[in-house]
Amino acid sequence: MRRIPGFAGIAAVSFVLLYAPIVTLVVYSFNAGDSIALWEGLSLRWFAAAWANEQVQEATVRSLVVAASASAIATAVSTMAALGTTRTAPFPGSMAIYALINQPLMVPEIVTAVALLIVFAMIKISTGYSGLGYLIAAHAAFCVPFAYLPIRARLEGMDLSYEVAAADLYATPWQTFRRITLPLLSPGIVAGAMLAFVISLDDVVITEFVKSAGQDTLPTYMLGQLRRAVTPEVNAISTALLAVTVVLLSAFFVLNRQRR
Structure with a gap:
């Protein structure tokens, strides 16, 4: 495709349109x-202002709690789902299960958000509970396919001979899983957990629909600030969030490369 006339130019324009706004945001966060x-000059004043902002601190802690909890739940569920769909003989409906697990990737996020809002509203009315549990559950449900795909890919690339050898040596299924499968699967699990963490940390749409009053995460706090008055403090928060995302995604790709 690189030999197609105009391909390089279109690719260059696409990259400029994609990354120029991000570079501009990062540069102006030091304004x-x-x-x-x-x-008006180079300064770290807006990073200091964001660091000292109590609302930013609360939103950051809340975002980390939700992302860590949701990614842990999503990774555990995804690991069991991946084992159930790869370490069994083919059975009727296996492709339907695979499609069902990955459904959140195909359905528009706004549809998922509205559906979760309706379900959780009914639960809130019947139980009276309105804590962070809904937000964690919603993020976990949305993050399952993101954690499932790298874990399943890791399982599909693993050599079954080690597990077969363990079974031949009279290891129980649990011993085989704990001593053979889990250590070999751990890079995929870590990669899936990091990807789920990033997706949860950056989510806006589902969070905006599901959260209760006083439960702003960092992205929804930033969205609220943009509706009022835009200052370089929002740029500084965006730059910090971008840095965390880039670090985690880089680690994800490194783990995937090691898997290959």
Whole structure:
């Protein structure tokens, strides 16, 4: 495809359109002035302001709690689902189960958010509970396919001979899983957990629909600030969130490369 006339130019334009706004945001997060469009010198004042902002602190802690909890649940569920769909003989309906697990990837996120809002609203009315549990459950459900895909890919690439040898040596299924399958599967599990963590940490749509009053995560806090007044403090928060996302995604790709 690189030999097609105009391909390189279109690719270059696409990358510029994609990354130029992000680079601009990062640069202006170091702006010394109050304007988001007028450069007034280099400064870390907005990073310091964001660090000292109690609302940002609360939203950050809440985001980390939700993302860590949701990714842990999603990874555990995805590991069991991957084992159930790869370490068994083919059975009728296996492709339907695979499609069902990956359904959140295909359905528009707004549809998932509205569906979760309706279900959780009924539960809130009947139980009276309105804590973070709904947000964690919603994020976990949405993150399952993101954790499932790398774990399943790891299982499909593993050599079955080790597990067969363990069974020949009279190891129980649990011993085989704990001593053979789990250690070999761990890079896929870690990669799936990191990907689920990033997806949960960055989510806005589902969070906006499911959260109760006073449960802003960092992305929804930023969205609320943009509706009021935009300052370089939002740029600084965005830059920090971008840095965390890039680090985690880089680690995810490194783990996937090691798997190959």
